[in-house]
Amino acid sequence: MAKIVTLPPSAHASVEELLQATGQLLRRLRAESSGDNLTWSQTAVLGQLGKHGPKTTADLARAEAVKPQSMSATLAALEDQGLVERQPHPTDGRQILFGLTKSGVAAREARARLKRTWLSGAIAQLDASDLRTLLAAVEPMKRLANS
Amino acid sequence: MAKIVTLPPSAHASVEELLQATGQLLRRLRAESSGDNLTWSQTAVLGQLGKHGPKTTADLARAEAVKPQSMSATLAALEDQGLVERQPHPTDGRQILFGLTKSGVAAREARARLKRTWLSGAIAQLDASDLRTLLAAVEPMKRLANS
DNA sequence: TATTGTTATACTCTATAACTATA
DNA sequence: TATAGTTATAGAGTATAACAATA
Numbered sequence: 001m002a003k004i005v006t007l008p009p010s011a012h013a014s015v016e017e018l019l020q021a022t023g024q025l026l027r028r029l030r031a032e033s034s035g036d037n038l039t040w041s042q043t044a045v046l047g048q049l050g051k052h053g054p055k056t057t058a059d060l061a062r063a064e065a066v067k068p069q070s071m072s073a074t075l076a077a078l079e080d081q082g083l084v085e086r087q088p089h090p091t092d093g094r095q096i097l098f099g100l101t102k103s104g105v106a107a108r109e110a111r112a113r114l115k116r117t118w119l120s121g122a123i124a125q126l127d128a129s130d131l132r133t134l135l136a137a138v139e140p141m142k143r144l145a146n147s
Numbered sequence: 148m149a150k151i152v153t154l155p156p157s158a159h160a161s162v163e164e165l166l167q168a169t170g171q172l173l174r175r176l177r178a179e180s181s182g183d184n185l186t187w188s189q190t191a192v193l194g195q196l197g198k199h200g201p202k203t204t205a206d207l208a209r210a211e212a213v214k215p216q217s218m219s220a221t222l223a224a225l226e227d228q229g230l231v232e233r234q235p236h237p238t239d240g241r242q243i244l245f246g247l248t249k250s251g252v253a254a255r256e257a258r259a260r261l262k263r264t265w266l267s268g269a270i271a272q273l274d275a276s277d278l279r280t281l282l283a284a285v286e287p288m289k290r291l292a293n294s
Numbered sequence: 295t296a297t298t299g300t301t302a303t304a305c306t307c308t309a310t311a312a313c314t315a316t317a
Numbered sequence: 318t319a320t321a322g323t324t325a326t327a328g329a330g331t332a333t334a335a336c337a338a339t340a
Contacts, residue, residue, distance in 0.1 A: 018288075021285050022169055022173050023191070025288050027213065027307095028293070040170075056298080064167075064171070065170075065171040067333085069333080070332070073330080073331085092298085094298045126294075130286075135165065137280050138161060139277075141171075142168045143272070144172060144281070146175070188307065214308075216309075217307070217309070241321045
């Protein structure tokens with residue numbers, strides 16, 4: 001039997017606001033991120049590689065929910081800057097593992113410091129309840145994004 | 148006295164996840180939006196004009212948290228499609244009010260229908276608690292974006 | 295044939311800088 | 318001078334289509 005969900009009329013309007021708020025927040029974060037040489041997407045990839053170790057183009061594309069072609073462009077930019085390097089995949093010649101170089105590790109750490117600085121300031125202006133609400137929304141947002 | 152906020156170590160990591168989730172959700176929504184001729188930004192502007200009536204470039208830029216120049220480009224695209232039209236400002240010759248044309252009203256309604264269709268499907272896969280959590284996050288997100 | 299990755303191309307979004315017109 | 322709007326320009330991010338190499 002199909003699942004029937006009835007929403008109050010206001011729910012749709014609010015979801016639209018969610019979309020608007022999402023766009024605004026992302027623009028703000030992107031703008032705040034600029035200032036060193038790393039872009040938003042590049043930072044995200046460095047974070048992935050730092051957290052999980054070497055990954056393939058397809059892995060990274062999946063993790064960030066972009067197409068492999070788009071990820072390929074981001075990786076090329078990082079490679080140009082000497083922040084990531086290629087390693088052959090041990091068993092599958094088609095795949096390529098990307099890992100952080102020493103510079104990449106350093107860049108990732110510097111970046112994390114910067115990000116914490118801004119986030120701490122911004123978050124300090126939210127009260128604890130707002131913060132809890134935001135963090136609680138992370139999982140539902142991911143579910144909605146991947147549904 | 149300065150406001151001191153102490154966060155648990157996990158909070159920063161979670162905020163990073165919030166950023167990632169924000170990006171993923173926006174990409175998903177953008178991708179889902181394509182299919183007719185209106186882009187994401189254009190749809191947002193139609194929504195603003197439909198909800199609040201004619202507004203100036205600066206008003207719209209503020210509402211969407213973009214620069215006036217960026218809004219000008221979006222408005223030009225909408226004008227090319229015959230969806231918005233200019234009206235002189237009654238008292239200030241520098242300002243220009245943009246309002247929906249008949250086509251614009253129709254486009255906005257068609258768009259809202261489409262959006263509801265996708266949103267309803269996506270939302271149906273969230274449970275009521277997730278939905279509440281998401282909607283509760285809207286205001287904190289806006290505060291964070293504008294802080 | 296199917297999968298992984300890349301190159302080529304194009305478009306949206308956004309920003310900054312410089313300009314015009316009006317207040 | 319200050320404000321509202323636009324034009325010109327540039328860069329990031331993303332997508333689709335077409336291709337090469339490997340499984």
